[in-house]
Amino acid sequence: MIVPIPVHCMACGIELRNEIPSGEDRTRGVCPDCGTIHYRNPKIVVGTIIEDAGRILLCRRAIEPAEGLWTPPAGFLEMAESMAAGAARETMEEACAEVTIVRTFARIDLTRIGQVHEMFLARLESPDVAAGAESHEVRWFSWDEIPWQQLAFPVVEWVLRLRAEDLASGQERIHRGCLHWNEVGSPLSLENYDLGDLQSLVLAP
């Protein structure tokens, strides 16, 4: 979901005027009646990577966008919720999986659509998993079974690639990067993004 451009005042409901508020440097929706400035800011998505016996748990999405495609459990952070708590809640909702958050794994900026994704490594606390209301199915995949051609979003592919690299090298790392679309080719393909500002911090064993 791209963060929508506000059209009507959230306080009065009347149509906003697009103008640069005094002291600012960009156009905002400003209410001509009450003066409320409507800021448009990125949304936070939180999710989990759950591993067990060399496999990872993925969900096949039952909702648009990317319905029918695979992703780790993830979704939008709610108000009054920590990122770790939100990731655990989304995991319960989408995979009926009870997890404990272990640590941050990757933080990825998606500047094209105005999202920040925080993915955590998480430990499963009970072997019972099942498709939640927003999933068609949940499944364990070994790393050589990952359905790379049927992943839901470029950010999913990047996060899974990074985790696969860490497991192959035996190095535990925390990653930070930005998915910057090159404005050429499909924005749904990771190969059309500049991944150049990736930073990967190696954790002590």
Ligand code: ZN
């Ligand atoms: Zn207003």
